[in-house]
Amino acid sequence: MIRHYVELKDQHPHALLLYRVGDFFETFFQDAIAIARELELILTAKDAGKDVGKVPLAGIPHHALDRYCALLVEKGFAIAVCDQMEDAADAQGQLVRREITRVITPGTILEEGMLNARRNNFLAAVVLAGNHWGLAYADVSTGEFLTTQSQDLEQLTQELMRLQPSEVLFPTNAPDLVSLLRPGEKSDHLPECLPSQFCYTLRSQAPFVLSEARYRLLQRFRVRSLEGMGCEHLPLAVRAAGGLLEYVETSTEKDMGKGKGEGGKEEGERGKDKKKEADDQRDGKTSSLIHPSALKTFPLQPLCTYTLTEYLVIDHQTRRNLEITQTARDGTYHGSLLWALDKTVTAMGSRALRRWLLQPLLQLTPIHDRQDTIAELVENGSLRQTLQRLLKQIYDLERLAGRAGSGTANARDLVALADSLDKLPDLGRLVEKTRSRYLQDLQTVPPILEHLGQHLHAHLVETPPLYLTDGNLIRSGINAQLDELRQQVEADQHWIKNLEAVERERTGVSTLKVGYNKTFGYYISISRAKAGQQVPDGYTRKQTLTNEERYITQDLKERENRIQLAQDSLNHLEYEIFAELRSQVGEQAELIRTVARSIAAIDVLCGLAEVAVYQGYCRPAIAPSREVCLLEGRHPVVEQSLPAGFFVPNDTALGSGEGAISGQPSAVSRQRSVVSNQPSAVSRQRLAGETESETPNSELKTQNSKLKTQNSKLKTQNSPSPPFNPLPPPDLIVLTGPNASGKSCYLRQVGLIQLMAQVGSFVPAQTAKLGLCDRIFTRVGAVDDLATGQSTFMVEMNETANILNHATPRSLVLLDEIGRGTATFDGLSIAWAVAEHLATEIRARTIFATHYHELNELASILPNVANYQVVVKELPDQIIFLHKVQPGGADRSYGIEAGRLAGLPASVIQRARQVMGQIEKHSKIAIGLRKGGQTSHSTREKNGQAYPIDQPIEQLDIFGEG
Ligand SMILES: Nc1ncnc2c1ncn2[C@@H]1O[C@H](COP(=O)(O)OP(=O)(O)OP(=O)(O)O)[C@@H](O)[C@H]1O
Numbered sequence: 008m009i010r011h012y013v014e015l016k017d018q019h020p021h022a023l024l025l026y027r028v029g030d031f032f033e034t035f036f037q038d039a040i041a042i043a044r045e046l047e048l049i050l051t052a053k054d055a056g057k058d059v060g061k062v063p064l065a066g067i068p069h070h071a072l073d074r075y076c077a078l079l080v081e082k083g084f085a086i087a088v089c090d091q092m093e094d095a096a097d098a099q100g101q102l103v104r105r106e107i108t109r110v111i112t113p114g115t116i117l118e119e120g121m122l123n124a125r126r127n128n129f130l131a132a133v134v135l136a137g138n139h140w141g142l143a144y145a146d147v148s149t150g151e152f153l154t155t156q157s158q159d160l161e162q163l164t165q166e167l168m169r170l171q172p173s174e175v176l177f178p179t180n181a182p183d184l185v186s187l188l189r190p191g192e193k194s195d196h197l198p199e200c201l202p203s204q205f206c207y208t209l210r211s212q213a214p215f216v217l218s219e220a221r222y223r224l225l226q227r228f229r230v231r232s233l234e235g236m237g238c239e240h241l242p243l244a245v246r247a248a249g250g251l252l253e254y255v256e257t258s259t260e261k262d263m264g265k266g267k268g269e270g271g272k273e274e275g276e277r278g279k280d281k282k283k284e285a286d287d288q289r290d291g292k293t294s295s296l297i298h299p300s301a302l303k304t305f306p307l308q309p310l311c312t313y314t315l316t317e318y319l320v321i322d323h324q325t326r327r328n329l330e331i332t333q334t335a336r337d338g339t340y341h342g343s344l345l346w347a348l349d350k351t352v353t354a355m356g357s358r359a360l361r362r363w364l365l366q367p368l369l370q371l372t373p374i375h376d377r378q379d380t381i382a383e384l385v386e387n388g389s390l391r392q393t394l395q396r397l398l399k400q401i402y403d404l405e406r407l408a409g410r411a412g413s414g415t416a417n418a419r420d421l422v423a424l425a426d427s428l429d430k431l432p433d434l435g436r437l438v439e440k441t442r443s444r445y446l447q448d449l450q451t452v453p454p455i456l457e458h459l460g461q462h463l464h465a466h467l468v469e470t471p472p473l474y475l476t477d478g479n480l481i482r483s484g485i486n487a488q489l490d491e492l493r494q495q496v497e498a499d500q501h502w503i504k505n506l507e508a509v510e511r512e513r514t515g516v517s518t519l520k521v522g523y524n525k526t527f528g529y530y531i532s533i534s535r536a537k538a539g540q541q542v543p544d545g546y547t548r549k550q551t552l553t554n555e556e557r558y559i560t561q562d563l564k565e566r567e568n569r570i571q572l573a574q575d576s577l578n579h580l581e582y583e584i585f586a587e588l589r590s591q592v593g594e595q596a597e598l599i600r601t602v603a604r605s606i607a608a609i610d611v612l613c614g615l616a617e618v619a620v621y622q623g624y625c626r627p628a629i630a631p632s633r634e635v636c637l638l639e640g641r642h643p644v645v646e647q648s649l650p651a652g653f654f655v656p657n658d659t660a661l662g663s664g665e666g667a668i669s670g671q672p673s674a675v676s677r678q679r680s681v682v683s684n685q686p687s688a689v690s691r692q693r694l695a696g697e698t699e700s701e702t703p704n705s706e707l708k709t710q711n712s713k714l715k716t717q718n719s720k721l722k723t724q725n726s727p728s729p730p731f732n733p734l735p736p737p738d739l740i741v742l743t744g745p746n747a748s749g750k751s752c753y754l755r756q757v758g759l760i761q762l763m764a765q766v767g768s769f770v771p772a773q774t775a776k777l778g779l780c781d782r783i784f785t786r787v788g789a790v791d792d793l794a795t796g797q798s799t800f801m802v803e804m805n806e807t808a809n810i811l812n813h814a815t816p817r818s819l820v821l822l823d824e825i826g827r828g829t830a831t832f833d834g835l836s837i838a839w840a841v842a843e844h845l846a847t848e849i850r851a852r853t854i855f856a857t858h859y860h861e862l863n864e865l866a867s868i869l870p871n872v873a874n875y876q877v878v879v880k881e882l883p884d885q886i887i888f889l890h891k892v893q894p895g896g897a898d899r900s901y902g903i904e905a906g907r908l909a910g911l912p913a914s915v916i917q918r919a920r921q922v923m924g925q926i927e928k929h930s931k932i933a934i935g936l937r938k939g940g941q942t943s944h945s946t947r948e949k950n951g952q953a954y955p956i957d958q959p960i961e962q963l964d965i966f967g968e969g
């Protein structure tokens with residue numbers, strides 16, 4: 008047995024091998040040590056013979072296989088399940104025949120209990136060629152199969168972070184090709200651009216070679232060219248997709264028992280195995296893990312090619328900072344944007360919403376389509392509610408179709424699918440008179456699906472058993488042979504039922520009974536007292552118990568055999584009829600999934616309409632401009648977390664000019680860019696203490712005033728703009744305010760509203776006018792990244808560098824404090840330079856929240872910068888947070904007050920106040936900057952750059968009085 012184990016292990020070295028021995032799935036050697044550690048099981052030892060000695064052993068009870076497998080897969084292990092294919096008794100002293108029945112890897116799960124209904128389970132494949140890359144991904148449970156190709160490895164990392172694949176295939180020339188690298192495991196064969204938190208399966212290069220990959224795709228989808236799939240001319244995308252397909256196809260081949268090993272099955276033995284499967288399942292012996300005789304192949308949808316530029320780019324940091332699908336603090340769903348918006352009623356809808364939030368759109372038409380549908384569902388509340396009631400009754404069609412297509416659906420799955428298909432005509436009628444595109448998509452139900460639902464109902468009983476080989480799946484009146492067999496079994500069972508009365512009368516033994524047990528089958532029992540007197544004619548003793556004797560008769564045995572045979576034929580026939588039904592469903596898997604996607608979209612839109620109604624959202628006007636214009640905007644998550652009416656809404660006005668969107672700068676932006684060519688000079692002059700009237704560049708001034716006029720004109724045309732500030736909307740807002748006043752909240756609210764608008768959702772504001780943006784960047788208080796050995800400050804600088812290198816005038820940049828992790832003046836200088844660069848060189852729409860009040864100076868230097876502050880009310884002993892954003896800059900942070908509220912000892916607070924007094928009195932830099940350069944600055948040249956220097960700074964005497 009150990010030798011067989013080792014042989015199998017050699018064939019599946021990347022997987023933990025669970026080997027059925029009686030009631031346990033055992034593991035030996037390293038696998039035993041691994042599962043004992045991972046599952047907290049007891050590690051024992053087994054004697055493996057004289058030559059080997061004791062080997063480590065750990066096992067799990069057979070009935071708990073699914074649960075333990077789910078745990079292991081979640082931890083990133085692959086598992087090979089080796090089951091017994093015959094009873095130990097049948098083996099007659101030989102080694103029991105065993106086979107690998109299923110190989111599960113994190114990316115190829117189909118088992119319902121192991122999948123999260125509300126999110127996709129992606130398997131990805133990556134191909135690299137220098138700085139270029141190809142990425143394909145598939146969800147084998149829902150059939151999605153996509154591929155793309157691009158350059159810039161950073162983008163690849165970001166795309167993988169968006170997908171969060173459960174397993175990534177990577178071709179390499181590594182000698183150890185079969186190993187599966189668990190999250191965090193390092194390998195020399197993995198390039199740095201592949202994030203280490205995923206599971207990697209190293210594959211050979213062969214299936215990823217272009218010709219091989221292309222051929223496989225052509226074969227699979229029965230096409231002559233990949234043109235229709237959009238990737239004929241994208242070699243890296245084709246290679247990744249072909250390599251992924253090969254993995255999926257070979258995993259199923261393996262699962263089908265095509266692998267070598269002791270138990271390679273002959274065709275003739277299949278029937279016997281089915282019977283064995285039936286027996287085992289009846290006895291509750293086997294797990295519900297997909298059986299090899301059932302698993303065909305994963306039905307994947309035709310390959311789709313996508314480009315990264317189709318969607319709003321949200322990098323991983325921004326996804327985390329905006330808490331789109333999980334909170335930044337503890338990674339929970341509760342408290343995320345998804346949580347606030349998810350009012351879907353189906354698993355398909357929930358998965359779709361997650362996808363939509365992670366891929367906001369860049370094109371106006373699809374955004375308008377979604378908005379139109381939400382608007383219709385907002386207006387027509389009764390339609391929305393009836394739709395949601397109906398949607399609730401629809402099961403996960405995407406995954407049910409997948410299980411049918413892969414031959415793993417059970418009868419309950421098909422009944423659920425039929426019930427769901429039955430609802431389609433009702434859905435169609437309900438949306439008959441609707442106007443918007445998504446609702447109209449549901450108007451026509453493909454007749455073939457309507458018929459399929461009826462067909463399934465006509466064949467399958469209402470509540471079939473869980474196991475397929477137990478019979479009682481198919482209704483009577485469907486198949487003549489089935490009816491005949493059933494009648495025969497019923498007649499024989501009737502005969503046995505009557506036997507007790509007949510035999511009592513014939514033998515005169517009134518206590519005679521007819522019974523059944525698994526070992527002996529049917530028997531006649533007579534109490535021992537009576538049996539002692541007289542054994543009736545034709546009775547053969549079979550078993551003696553304390554109080555009774557058990558007999559059989561020839562007639563009874565014959566009937567029993569007939570019942571058994573008929574029942575076996577019956578179960579077999581039912582299974583065959585069922586399998587035929589299942590493959591009919593499988594043939595329609597693609598069509599079912601198309602309908603499922605329309606249903607999922609409607610579910611999402613109904614949910615978004617519901618949130619819009621109950622939370623009072625508005626439909627944003629989206630235009631190809633640079634505007635962010637919000638009246639009474641709110642944070643969608645914080646608002647829902649606070650009691651009704653507690654959230655303080657705030658206005659936002661940012662950015663103007665249209666040209667940047669289309670790539671053709673408008674007059675306004677052209678003029679602004681003239682300004683942007685000169686800013687450093689201006690700011691340097693300001694910093695150097697020159698007043699505006701002394702500015703030599705009078706042309707610049709004229710440009711600026713023209714710009715202001717144009718912007719205010721634009722603003723009037725683009726009403727409704729909030730009556731927020733009479734000046735043209737700035738490109739950069741410097742946002743100051745005390746600790747905990749609401750700066751971060753405001754910043755994120757603007758980002759989330761922009762994102763929601765590009766998802767097509769209504770937004771939490773009274774009115775909203777938003778330009779399409781190409782990227783949202785955020786930089787929010789960093790934490791040490793110990794894993795990569797980066798300090799807080801370095802993480803912050805990396806993130807800032809990324810923003811400055813990639814932001815465009817179409818981007819929205821949200822900066823929550825920069826430069827905090829270093830010396831105050833270093834930090835302030837960096838913050839200043841970053842803000843200046845964003846406002847003048849990049850001209851991205853930016854909100855810069857900061858405690859460096861000195862940055863307020865920028866607004867008086869640069870025309871496209873404005874100051875806002877979150878105001879508080881100061882009482883003698885405390886401050887009251889008003890959470891209101893208003894024009895102007897705060898001059899204090901009330902940090903010491905925040906410390907007092909947090910419970911710092913009174914003596915520390917008092918001392919801090921004293922120290923602050925001293926610093927304020929003596930810090931020339933701070934005072935100088937705050938006074939807007941009115942103090943005597945001078946400039947000097949260094950490396951060709953002008954920069955300000957202050958009067959020599961006095962040594963601060965913060966410990967004394969003077
Ligand atoms: N507009 C608002 N209405 C009601 N409550 C708000 C509002 N904005 C923020 N808050 C509340 O105030 C708390 C603090 O807000 P936030 O974290 O945004 O402050 P902050 O100014 O960024 O503070 P710090 O400078 O210390 O980072 C939030 O957790 C939220 O509960």
